[in-house]
Amino acid sequence: MITGNKPSAPKKKSKDSLFNRINKWLHLWLGLISGVIVLIVCITGCIWVFNEEITGLLEPETKVEWQNKPVLTPSQLTAVAAKLYKDKVPSYANYHQGEVINLSLRDKVEKKGGRRGGGGGRRGGGVLLKINPYSGEVISKEVRKPGETDFFRFILNGHRFLWLPYEIGRPIVNYGTMVFVVLLITGLIWWYPKKWNKSTTDKSFKIKWGASFKRVNLDLHNVLGFYSLLFLLAIALTGMVYGIKWYSEGLYWVTTAGEKLPEFRRMESDSLQAGKFYTPVQAMDAAWAKVIDKHPKSTGFYYSFPDAKRAKATIDITVYPTAGQFYNSQGYSFDQHTLKELKRKDPYSVPYDEATVGQKLRKMNYDIHVGSILGFPGKVLAFLASLIGASLPITGFLIWYGRKFKKKKGKSDKPASNQAGDKNQPKKPVVKPVVKEVILN
Numbered sequence: 001m002i003t004g005n006k007p008s009a010p011k012k013k014s015k016d017s018l019f020n021r022i023n024k025w026l027h028l029w030l031g032l033i034s035g036v037i038v039l040i041v042c043i044t045g046c047i048w049v050f051n052e053e054i055t056g057l058l059e060p061e062t063k064v065e066w067q068n069k070p071v072l073t074p075s076q077l078t079a080v081a082a083k084l085y086k087d088k089v090p091s092y093a094n095y096h097q098g099e100v101i102n103l104s105l106r107d108k109v110e111k112k113g114g115r116r117g118g119g120g121g122r123r124g125g126g127v128l129l130k131i132n133p134y135s136g137e138v139i140s141k142e143v144r145k146p147g148e149t150d151f152f153r154f155i156l157n158g159h160r161f162l163w164l165p166y167e168i169g170r171p172i173v174n175y176g177t178m179v180f181v182v183l184l185i186t187g188l189i190w191w192y193p194k195k196w197n198k199s200t201t202d203k204s205f206k207i208k209w210g211a212s213f214k215r216v217n218l219d220l221h222n223v224l225g226f227y228s229l230l231f232l233l234a235i236a237l238t239g240m241v242y243g244i245k246w247y248s249e250g251l252y253w254v255t256t257a258g259e260k261l262p263e264f265r266r267m268e269s270d271s272l273q274a275g276k277f278y279t280p281v282q283a284m285d286a287a288w289a290k291v292i293d294k295h296p297k298s299t300g301f302y303y304s305f306p307d308a309k310r311a312k313a314t315i316d317i318t319v320y321p322t323a324g325q326f327y328n329s330q331g332y333s334f335d336q337h338t339l340k341e342l343k344r345k346d347p348y349s350v351p352y353d354e355a356t357v358g359q360k361l362r363k364m365n366y367d368i369h370v371g372s373i374l375g376f377p378g379k380v381l382a383f384l385a386s387l388i389g390a391s392l393p394i395t396g397f398l399i400w401y402g403r404k405f406k407k408k409k410g411k412s413d414k415p416a417s418n419q420a421g422d423k424n425q426p427k428k429p430v431v432k433p434v435v436k437e438v439i440l441n
Contacts (some may be wrong), residue, residue, distance in 0.1 A: 022339055028400060029184035030179050035393030037162070037176035038183075042390035044159035045235070049370050049383045051152045052324070062100045064132055071095060071133040074284040074303055077103050077437075080136050081129065088127060090305045097299040097323060098132040100139050157253075174243035180389075181236050184229055191222050214402050221395035224388045231385035240370040241362075244301050252347075256358030262345040271311035273337040280308055280336070287315045287334040290341075295330075299323040306336040314342060325362040328352040 016024070056063060072080075078090055081103060088105040095101055105127040130139040142150075149157065161169030193200035202208075204226065207219040241248045252261040278286065284305065291301070300320035307313040315334040322328060331349045333342040343349075347359040355363060367373035371382025 021184050023189050027183060027190055030186075031393065031396050032177045032400065034183070035397060037172060038180050040162055040394050041159055041177065042386045043171060044155045045386040046383050046390065047155050047418060048152065048159055049379050049386070051155075055152070056099075059140075062130055063103070063276045064100055064134070066098050066099060067134050069134060072101065072131070072136055074288050074305065075281045076136060077101065077131065077282070078284070078305075078355040080126075080131060080138065081105055084129070084141070085127060085140070090309050091126070092305065093301075095133065095301040095303070101133045103129040103131055105129065170243060172299055177236050177239050178244070181233065181240075183392075184225075184233055184236070187225055188229060189281065191226055214399075217395050217398050218401075221392060221399060225392055228385045228388040231381055234368055235382060235385060235389075238365050241365050249383050252358060255361050256356060259356075260359065262347075264346055267314045267316075267333040267342040267344065268312050269306075269335040269337050270340075271337075273335070274311050275337070277338055278336075280306070283336050283339060284315060285335075286339050287317065287332075287336075287388050290334075290339070291317045291319060291332055295319045295321065297321070311337075318348075324375070325367055326375060327360075327367045329363070429437075 008419045029268065074090070074093065077093055081088065081090055085105060087108055089108050091104045091106040093101055093103045107126075126144050128142040128144070130142075131137065132139060144150075154163075157163055159173075161173055163169065164172070193204055203219070203222070205223060207223050208215055211219075237251075241251065253259065258314060288303065298319045298321045300323065302318040302320070304316035306315050313336060315336050316331065317334075318329055318331045320326060320329050329348065330351055331344060331346075333344055333349075334340065335342060347355065347362040350359055350363075352360065364373055369382075371378035371380070374381065
């Protein structure tokens with residue numbers, strides 16, 4: 001005898017293809033894993049974009065009206081520093097047209113245990129002087145203890161390595177950024193409608209502000225994510241250049257049609273020539289004069305003072321022709337004893353007008369990353385894109401949590417209603433299943 005029961009309902013097949021299911025799975029779980037990293041990196045990036053503008057507003061005394069006369073030479077800056085601090089020497093000077101000179105001082109003798117830390121500290125502490133570029137007047141002094149940072153250095157440290165030890169936090173940020181690139185691509189695939197009609201077009205490009213919180217949150221994630229996609233990709237891809245070596249080298253190889261990225265090699269002075277031609281003061285001013293003669297109209301300079309304790313140290317100067325931009329900068333290195341220009345091979349030492357396409361892209365990398373490649377409007381776009389990028393992990397988490405919570409709620413409500421019943425609803429008759437018996441002889 002075989003008893004036949006009512007056949008069970010067939011399982012519903014997923015309408016999504018295997019590719020779409022994998023894409024959604026990657027977007028969901030990679031987003032949940034990297035959400036906090038993306039949030040911190042994007043928020044700190046937002047703030048850093050306008051660090052110069054904010055500093056100018058908070059410190060109006062740093063603005064100096066341009067005058068048609070020479071600015072202080074490196075030796076004059078050294079003399080100003082020596083009057084104030086006998087135990088310190090200049091490390092570097094930042095010249096910016098219309099602003100004070102930022103002169104950083106370090107200890108003459110490196111203290112035991114001192115090192116150049118990734119956390120923004122200086123060896124044995126440091127002093128930052130803000131000096132009028134024409135009169136030599138010291139506008140302000142900022143003394144920092146070892147490891148101490150200012151607000152924007154604190155923000156930059158969070159952006160680069162999440163305020164963790166550098167060797168731990170830096171790889172997390174680097175590969176977290178790479179995961180973010182994957183999220184942007186998988187998000188675009190998920191966003192793309194199967195059919196284009198008025199309904200899907202509205203959902204894809206418009207935010208329905210009058211709808212429920214869940215719908216508005218979903219629109220904020222999908223719509224704003226789409227509009228900011230290209231900007232966020234540009235920011236993320238240029239950011240990885242600074243942290244992932246194989247990616248940086250590979251990108252350079254692709255953009256230069258097969259050229260190998262020259263390794264950064266610190267230039268060295270000929271120590272055998274020490275004291276034969278120039279005194280340290282003469283050398284630092286002569287190198288400065290050479291660069292000024294080549295770039296009389298530049299709006300900014302970065303001057304790195306040679307370490308007198310190291311005979312092989314060089315004088316390094318970077319020129320910034322355009323205010324607020326770095327893509328057309330050019331670096332110089334000089335032998336501190338002979339003033340011979342030492343030819344560097346990295347892309348940053350090549351004049352922008354003479355650079356190849358790949359070298360130009362590498363020189364533009366930072367400006368693309370912060371949006372300054374398009375001037376102030378570009379920085380605004382970078383700020384807004386980073387702000388949206390910071391919101392995506394939050395709106396994405398709320399979407400996931402809302403759907404998961406709704407499913408659990410639905411499952412728990414059904415048994416409760418069946419057990420307690422609903423007094424307002426009419427009782428339905430109980431129909432017993434009919435069991436058919438088939439007797440085989």
